[in-house]
Amino acid sequence: MRSRILAPALAAVAGxxxxxxxxxxxxxxxxxxxxxxxPLLAAGSFVVDIVPRPLKEFAITTFGTADKPxxxxxLGVAAGVAAALIGILARHTLRWAxxxxxxxxxxxxxxxxxxxxxGPLDAIPTALxxxxxxxxxxxxxxxxxxxxxxxxxxxxxxxxxxxxxxAAAAGAVIVGVGARALxxxxxxxxxxREALRIPSPRTTVxxxxxxxxxxxxxxxxxxxxxxxxxxxxxxxxPEIDPGTWRxxxxxxxxxxxxxxxxxxxxxxxxxxxxxxxxxxxxxxxxLVGNATWxxxxxxxxxxxxxxxxxxxxxxxxxVDGYTASTPLSAVTDDGIDAILAVAxxxxxxxxxxxxxxxxxxxxxxxxxxxxxWLTGLTVTTFADDEAYWTPRGxxxxxxxxxxxxxxxxxxxxxxPAGTVPIAGVAWAQTVGIERVEVQIxxxxxxxxxxxxxxxxxxxxQWMLPWExxxxxxxxxxxxxxRDGEMQIEEPAPIAPNGSSGWQRTLVTVR
Ligand SMILES: Nc1nc2c(c(=O)[nH]1)N[C@H]1C(S)=C(S)[C@@H](COP(=O)(O)O)O[C@H]1N2
Ligand SMILES: [Mo]
Numbered sequence: 459m460r461s462r463i464l465a466p467a468l469a470a471v472a473g474x475x476x477x478x479x480x481x482x483x484x485x486x487x488x489x490x491x492x493x494x495x496x497p498l499l500a501a502g503s504f505v506v507d508i509v510p511r512p513l514k515e516f517a518i519t520t521f522g523t524a525d526k527p528x529x530x531x532x533l534g535v536a537a538g539v540a541a542a543l544i545g546i547l548a549r550h551t552l553r554w555a556x557x558x559x560x561x562x563x564x565x566x567x568x569x570x571x572x573x574x575x576x577g578p579l580d581a582i583p584t585a586l587x588x589x590x591x592x593x594x595x596x597x598x599x600x601x602x603x604x605x606x607x608x609x610x611x612x613x614x615x616x617x618x619x620x621x622x623x624x625a626a627a628a629g630a631v632i633v634g635v636g637a638r639a640l641x642x643x644x645x646x647x648x649x650x651r652e653a654l655r656i657p658s659p660r661t662t663v664x665x666x667x668x669x670x671x672x673x674x675x676x677x678x679x680x681x682x683x684x685x686x687x688x689x690x691x692x693x694x695x696p697e698i699d700p701g702t703w704r705x706x707x708x709x710x711x712x713x714x715x716x717x718x719x720x721x722x723x724x725x726x727x728x729x730x731x732x733x734x735x736x737x738x739x740x741x742x743x744x745l746v747g748n749a750t751w752x753x754x755x756x757x758x759x760x761x762x763x764x765x766x767x768x769x770x771x772x773x774x775x776x777v778d779g780y781t782a783s784t785p786l787s788a789v790t791d792d793g794i795d796a797i798l799a800v801a802x803x804x805x806x807x808x809x810x811x812x813x814x815x816x817x818x819x820x821x822x823x824x825x826x827x828x829x830x831w832l833t834g835l836t837v838t839t840f841a842d843d844e845a846y847w848t849p850r851g852x853x854x855x856x857x858x859x860x861x862x863x864x865x866x867x868x869x870x871x872x873x874p875a876g877t878v879p880i881a882g883v884a885w886a887q888t889v890g891i892e893r894v895e896v897q898i899x900x901x902x903x904x905x906x907x908x909x910x911x912x913x914x915x916x917x918x919q920w921m922l923p924w925e926x927x928x929x930x931x932x933x934x935x936x937x938x939x940r941d942g943e944m945q946i947e948e949p950a951p952i953a954p955n956g957s958s959g960w961q962r963t964l965v966t967v968r
Contacts, residue, residue, distance in 0.1 A: 469546045474538060476559070476591040477537060484586065486637040497569075511851040549599055574778055669909050669911070671921055675865055676866055683808050686811065687745045704718055705833060705835065706833065707759065719800070731749070733746065733887055733916045734747055750802070751802055756796045769839055772789050772836070782826050784796075786837065815832045821858055866882070875927055875928050891911065891940070893938040894938075898932070908920050933963050
């Protein structure tokens with residue numbers, strides 16, 4: 459009787475061990491291929507690329523930067539359930555279970571091979587893993603089956619099952635973990651980053667006196683690398699060896715050229731302070747950060763290739779297959795500091811922020827300009843090319859909508875009555891912030907005090923002392939840019955080209 463439940467449960471375990479074998483063997487076999495071919499990551503990346511926009515927005519707003527671990531964990535659970543079901547099926551018909559396993563292996567192999575930067579050789583690890591999984595499944599299931607024609611448990615070799623299952627599970631864990639560890643030693647890009655010596659810049663940013671207020675709860679003028687928001691479609695952070703990194707510039711140019719890191723360094727580096735914003739930033743949101751960057755102007759690099767007339771778009775490419783469409787004028791105009799950046803806040807770009815080289819363009823949202831892990835620049839036209847997000851519901855061109863935000867006091871954190879500083883940040887890259895105005899409840903709009911701007915490409919801090927009286931109060935903030943334009947009042951969602959509206963927040967005063 460017991461075996462009615464026990465036998466399927468053991469069969470499910472056999473399926474899980476087969477799946478573990480698949481992962482471990484493919485990790486091991488991927489070692490000589492520089493580890494680019496993990497089946498789980500390939501399947502995950504595929505999911506990232508096909509999920510519909512509303513689901514993606516839900517994931518970003520619900521899980522924030524943890525959206526990737528959450529996705530991988532869900533995928534792992536789904537794969538586990540599928541593996542268990544294949545195990546259970548195998549007890550009834552091993553042949554069809556193996557066919558199903560083979561089909562899954564084939565689909566994943568296709569996903570692996572079609573990833574950006576993958577080649578036909580990358581099929582080998584998943585194929586070998588699938589074969590190993592099939593053998594483990596067959597061997598284990600045979601131990602669970604009653605002898606032909608027997609209605610009892612005769613022929614069920616439970617002892618053998620446990621021995622083999624235990625050995626296979628332990629083997630999978632040891633091989634899988636070992637292969638992972640070895641691959642991170644072999645591709646020690648982190649060490650290469652530590653060792654990288656970036657030349658001193660020719661010019662540095664001068665931070666004027668009064669550029670930063672000292673107000674608890676107010677966002678610092680510069681966002682540390684650790685606190686800087688992150689948005690990427692890549693499931694695992696790409697690891698590029700700075701020694702072999704090349705930037706190819708092609709398309710509508712007089713000559714296709716290729717630069718290495720030393721070529722960029724020898725052009726001379728300058729320091730820039732630029733605030734980066736994400737199109738997914740809601741009014742009042744956190745997907746905005748300010749940093750200093752060392753880099754060279756994109757226009758100087760493009761000039762070496764000689765862009766031809768008729769082009770109106772720069773399509774930047776990442777090693778992970780990501781692309782961004784930037785209006786050519788935004789990177790060639792003398793007045794715009796569009797750069798290829800190699801350092802962020804005084805250190806080589808963190809791996810997560812695009813090591814070794816990324817683009818930073820003031821005045822455009824990141825998704826149309828700030829390509830990380832940059833490997834290619836194609837001079838082209840909006841008529842002929844489109845970037846990663848364009849067929850996924852976002853505008854091909856997306857100038858940033860300038861905005862302002864309240865950092866303190868925060869909704870849900872009551873403040874004592876008396877003098878309370880209301881403070882926050884406001885940004886209008888390339889134009890600059892002229893004025894920030896705050897309205898308390900339905901009172902008059904009051905001018906906030908602005909911190910001394912570093913330049914027109916960075917945010918400024920603003921503050922307004924407030925005589926807070928007990929009760930709940932609405933705070934509304936809006937900015938005016940240096941072209942005299944008022945921040946858009948009309949609320950808009952983040953898609954297709956960025957949120958707008960004035961932030962209105964509620965404060966409780968005790
Ligand atoms: N390769 C690559 N570059 C990318 C992205 C990406 O997904 N992949 N995301 C872009 C988006 S949407 C933004 S807002 C910025 C974010 O840069 P950060 O992660 O360094 O803050 O990078 C841009 N560059
Ligand atoms: Mo973004």
